Amino acid sequence: MLLNASGCLDALTAPDVARGLDAFVTKTVTPEPRDGNTPVRIAETDVGMLNSIGLANPGIDRFLTRSLPALAKLGVPIWVSVGGFTADEYAEICSRLDDHAEVAAIELNVSCPNVESPTQGAMEIVASARLATRKPLWAKLSAAVPDLTEVARAAHDAGADGLALINTLRGLALDERTLQPALGPAVGGLSGPALKPVALAAVYACHRATDLPIVGMGGVQTGRDVLEFVAAGARHVALGTVLFADPDAPVRVRAELAAELSARGYADVDDAYATAHAHALSTATT
Amino acid sequence: MLLNASGCLDALTAPDVARGLDAFVTKTVTPEPRDGNTPVRIAETDVGMLNSIGLANPGIDRFLTRSLPALAKLGVPIWVSVGGFTADEYAEICSRLDDHAEVAAIELNVSCPNVESPTQGAMEIVASARLATRKPLWAKLSAAVPDLTEVARAAHDAGADGLALINTLRGLALDERTLQPALGPAVGGLSGPALKPVALAAVYACHRATDLPIVGMGGVQTGRDVLEFVAAGARHVALGTVLFADPDAPVRVRAELAAELSARGYADVDDAYATAHAHALSTATT
């Protein structure tokens, strides 16, 4: 199943792009409206891009009254990405989404920096959300932790139905001429090709650590990349940064994937699922 | 000051390369000899490389009797990188290095995965090492933590004299044809250009969080990259992966740096130190 990465597509501005996906994931919605961070908010590096959008979003009230009804008309399942600063905030938004049939699933953006420990944080947020809704809950994790499998298991134990891997990594770029940070808030989130090996490792490790289904993302550019995420253990794959360069990516990537699959004699993408684990050896430290 | 990154140069096999540096950093030495991980141990990705060398090293006994005397003859200050699995192991090696005048400094490879929490781990390791030696202690940190500045402050409070930033990130690559992991142990350490934005962010954040001097590294390829690390707050910069492609990198990078400095009207590299912080705004979340 092909999705967009949260924050990388506005289905209301580009409905045709969204209709090329199997589900549309919203930008993270927070309790209050947020304008987002001071510009400059994006910068390109040699191997990816940095953003400091700062979760610009209309807040849950306006999201429910304005965005959701319009999104429901797209004819594509809607996953709502939820953010907050406390477990209670997540739970509150989840309970408000719970009786909207248009919402197919909830993605918990658990990569919020101001929680005690990521394991503790993920556990508490997922557990509170679990009590607040019967919708499928996907925990979106950051790879910037010492042991991601521990966080994944905690999310599982707290009641997550799946994992979304991975969010951006903190990065910095300096302006070529001035040597000042390219982004307004200096440090931002790194996405794009630089992330791919890190994201693949996250998917691979979490597939071994839990039996939760995984949405893999990070630097996907081609059908070949999708195949690699599936082979590493992702049931679904999301397109992020690539959509900025190529709004036709959903169509292109599907065609490339089909070609890759048939070249390898796979009838279906499911045939490739988790195949990278076939000859797995025991893990060693680097 | 230009160094090599630990594990990216063997000064005894390539003494001329080491002599181009201001100090030579050894591969991490552990209490016991280690053969390292099962091959394949290296793989190239589109934006970096993966390694799973597995801390292959002769162990501290043979290091002291064989390697160190030979290294001492190079005429370059020697920094010894120290690894272990418990704080006591680090302390033991440090105390054994303490009365070797040839050792200019000790780098504590605190990026060991099997410690309780990175903050706790760094704190304990640095504190034990501090008791065991009077040598300058550099704590080498991983960026794979939720809040690196917290770890940096803990290292500072525990008695570190400086920070070495950053170690590799966990990554995975699949073989083009077989879709099996390219490395023997599947997941390995990602280094090279993909790391540069992450490393710059780490240096930038730790420069603001502590007043410890920093050795910056991660994806440095050119004199321009060195300048960026210095501007972000690094006093020293280390060359890692670039040495594999270009053993003449120390000479080339120095020449490029000199050209960059004079083009910007800087008399000295110190003029560029921490200049990226000149117009720093308050930080915001992404």
Next chain:
Amino acid sequence: MRRERRSVVANEKVGPYTLLRVDRGGLEPGIPGQFFMLEAPGRLLPRPMSLCLASAGELAFLIEAIGPGTRAICALEPGDRLAILGPLGNGFRLDVDRPLLVGGGIGVAPFPYLSERLGCPPAVLGFRSDWHAEAAALVPNAEVCVEPRLVTELMAPGQDVLACGPEPMLEAVRRLIPTAQLAWEAPMACGYGACYGCAVEIDGTLKRLCVEGPVLCS
């Protein structure tokens, strides 16, 4: 909004700038002031460029090489292919009575097409140097001034100003003519509303310039 891989027909120097002509294919030229996202070979993200000229079967862009993306685009040679997405955003309103084009530097890029569509109205164009001012040849009916003289010194009141240029110039024009149509810039990752990277303050809140602009008027 349509994305096609098109071929470069010509790469011509205009002073320090590059006029890149590509075959039009199925792309619409759109309204003057709208822009296209041009693939920058070897770079991750495309770059926003105003349409400069829409001659038969061609689209042309006037580009200043100021960084890695524009350098890569300006290095394209005839026969090279690049992906182009557009037209995007909101262009100039053309229902004006006494149009005056006011431009600075590479900000003149959208004016050749705009001038054509408005029947060659007068234009005042400011440049850093005589070399840069060579681009004025692309705009009919243009009066040129070179720094330290500023375009605002050439503006007469009572005209419908359509302006494009560096931010300080646009601010100055707005102070003189509050109703001017101004084409703004912001770094853009996508150009079609997907990234929220191009946020600028519009009416007191941060809005996406690629969706609400790039041409704005109060």
Next chain:
Amino acid sequence: MRRERRSVVANEKVGPYTLLRVDRGGLEPGIPGQFFMLEAPGRLLPRPMSLCLASAGELAFLIEAIGPGTRAICALEPGDRLAILGPLGNGFRLDVDRPLLVGGGIGVAPFPYLSERLGCPPAVLGFRSDWHAEAAALVPNAEVCVEPRLVTELMAPGQDVLACGPEPMLEAVRRLIPTAQLAWEAPMACGYGACYGCAVEIDGTLKRLCVEGPVLCS
């Protein structure tokens, strides 16, 4: 060990392989079986290649395009430049009485130079197909066999074997002639002992093939 940026003189096809000839500059050819690290344009790491020929003023490499690095090197054209580091590692011992070269596939790469230095001794070369076997023309005095026949079927006892080829072939040769000199391969990031990536088991422990080899003999 010396690193120079050299120019490609010619890129010739030899069956499925590419013979890349570069001007020698200040690089020494070294001993047959030694190798060079060749820059692979657009890739981070260079690729190890045995020296194939050392004619006057030139070095030549025989290359099979099997992945991104070798594809990039094989796409180089005359006039293109690439950085070359070497010679590296330990080559073949040449003080042998009755030399026999045993090679398989791209493993014949070091043999033209080796053959020249040994005075054109007999060689037995195995290939996957007649097309691949075209590379045998580079080695004087060669007897060729194509799969399913194996080179080991052509080996007579009592000879000083110098072999290079795929691992199963080298293992088979070693079983027949335990004293054979064998040129092994391992993925290499640096080629000069810096990365410990090329570790292979030698005498029961993991050692760096680029330092201890690539030619090993028991």
